[in-house]
Amino acid sequence: MAFITVEIDDEVLEKVAAYAAARGTAPEGLLKAHLEHLALIPPAVRTDLDEARRKIRELAETSPLDVGPITWTRESLYDRDEQRDERRRAEESKSILELRPSADRQT
The missing domain is CATH 1.20.5 (Single alpha-helices involved in coiled-coils or other helix-helix interfaces)
Known part of the structure; x- marks a missing residue:
């Protein structure tokens, strides 16, 4: 098993630690689970997902829709x-x- 070292802002780590604790794990556990999940996604699917996310962001940023004040x-x-x-x-x-x-x- 390999080990990695990640440098992260203290404030981000505090927020992630609270999020992880609420789910009964540690930041390392969240990171490990996320990386394991990413490894299971075939590269072609990952590329499609990345492209879909890019298009959604682009639509959100360029949409002329104005719903007015809430x-x-x-x-x-x-x-x-x-x-x-x-x-x-x-x-x-x-x-x-x-x-x-x-x-x-x-x-």
């Missing part, structure tokens, strides 16, 4: 889902009541 929050999106669900339940209840004969309806 005016929503994560919380508002969840609130909207809850409001939609409440409206749906109310509509279903109303539909069920409309199907009942008028004598069975309770006021």
